[in-house]
Amino acid sequence: MDLKRRIESREAVIGVIGLGYVGLPLLMEYVHEGYQCIGFDIDQSKVDKLLSGRTYIKHISADRIGEMNRSGRFDATTDFSRLQEADCIMVAVPTPLDKHQQPDLSYIENTSEVISNHLRKGQLIVLESSTWPGTTMEVMKPILERSGLSYPDDFMLAFSPEREDPNNPDFTTKTIPKVVGANDAASRTCAEALYSAVIVETVMVSSTQAAEATKLLENIFRSINIALVNEMKMILDRMDIDVWEVIRAASTKPFGYMPFYPGPGLGGHCIPIDPFYLTYKAKEYDMPTRFIELAGEINTQMPYWVVEKVLKTLSDRGKPLSGSRILILGAAYKKNVDDMRESPTLKLINLFEERGAVVDYNDPHIPVMPKVRKYHYDMESVELTPESLSSYDLVFISTAHDAYDYDFIVEHAQLVVDTRNATGNVTRNRDKIVKA
Ligand SMILES: NC(=O)c1ccc[n+]([C@@H]2O[C@H](COP(=O)([O-])OP(=O)(O)OC[C@H]3O[C@@H](n4cnc5c(N)ncnc54)[C@H](O)[C@@H]3O)[C@@H](O)[C@H]2O)c1
Secondary structure (H helix, E strand, O other): OHHHHHHHOOOOEEEEEOOOOOHHHHHHHHHHOOOEEEEEOOOHHHHHHHHOOOOOOOOOOHHHHHHHHHOOOEEEEOOHHHHHHOOEEEEOOOOOEOOOOOEOOHHHHHHHHHHHHHOOOOOEEEEOOOOOOOHHHHHHHHHHHOOOOOOOOOOEEEEOOOOOOOOOOOOOHHHOOEEEEEOOHHHHHHHHHHHHOOOOOEEEEOOHHHHHHHHHHHHHHHHHHHHHHHHHHHHHHHOOOOHHHHHHHHOOOOOOOOOOOOOOOOOOOOOOOHHHHHHHHHHHOOOOOHHHHHHHHHHHHHHHHHHHHHHHHHHHOOOOOOOOEEEEEOOOOOOOOOOOOOOHHHHHHHHHHHOOOEEEEEOOOOOEOOOOOOOOOOOEOOOOOHHHHHOOOEEEEOOOOOOOOHHHHHHHOOOEEEOOOOOOOOOOOHHHEEEO
16 A cells, blocks of 8 residues: 555655644654654644744743754644645644534534545545444534545545643653544555554544544543542541541552542643543434533532632631632643633633632732633733732642642641642641631
8 A cells, every 4th residue: 555655664644634732742752753744733833933043832842843943843833735745644623612612613623624625535534532332423524525535445534542741851742642443444454554653652543433432532531530639628628527537548559440530620721621522423323411510510519619618718717708819829720830820710710809808819820811711811910929829818829830849838828728739748837728
């Protein structure tokens, strides 16, 4: 098969559409492995940054972008007619929920439309965006066929979910095994060759649908276990038992248990969103998704629960929440990243402000609060000094960045509510700390 041979000999040209948290590192692996690569994005500013050796993702250094440029094997563009130059096209565009919590496939549809306008015989298209089982064949394929070419005779199609864990030092795109599914022999063979060329292990499944469902199972598993541990936290809190101590003890069991941790709410682009892609599709089959919805309910309640805890903590000290000054530490949805998507801090600011509190935030990775889908706060990160910390009625730890000096924070704060057990090792002034 010609494409397989071209992939194995590094002659194939690789195109990646969507140069975000998933698409950019993926493209970089192919450049690194010696492939000629073209990155496509609708965002001109990202293309300009890449071409001038700058970065827009904190954990991908400008040095690495510069190195990629100097290889002579990388180009980035907003000109989608250049899709014709690529032999293999991987698609990593967003798959959010719309305002009714329904899957928003408009990015996949628009991209498929654009590919369709430039599709040529023999190309392999692989969807990487997380989505409901059936999307590749039911949504993408018909749009691609508007080109006049037909699957599987004229072009190949596969699905391979992303397992990127931004800023995890233990795993990179290259070292995370990759699941790949396709529904015909040629697509399967070429997609396997494509990923095997750069990724440590390719796990083949029998269909695009099985590959799509694999990604959802992984994220639903996380969502449900996080909900479970959040429920445990609320129960144990009422019983005056420290959930963090219990998790630490349970984690010593060498089999049959893996730790998940509670928090102020779910964040990120995947865990709060992907489960509802399955819920949506299951309706077509008259199937309820009770576990998923129950987990969603509990996780959605968490910001309300921690705000109640703050209210009680303040009132126990004779202060009303209304009029209190609160400093939230951590705006990103998880520690050590600069990604704000679906961050619980956004909801928390809203809930505190609705209850009359005056809110500021600090995040070493997010100097200015960006405008996001649901919220637009005009806020800048407050510097952490002894004076600033002590000027707030309460310091609220939302994201446990490693950059924080928790001894310093507790020493100077009047009162600390900690939703991440970030102050677990602080030994002095423990009477100021309330876990939530
Ligand atoms: N971020 C993660 O850790 C992660 C992990 C696993 C899976 N995923 C999934 O991967 C997919 C991409 O997520 P991401 O985090 O990389 O998103 P992102 O927002 O970081 O990047 C998406 C990129 O696509 C571009 N884009 C949007 N519409 C486009 C279009 N029509 N044509 C070309 N480019 C377009 C955007 O400008 C952006 O640069 C999603 O389905 C997500 O669920 C993400």
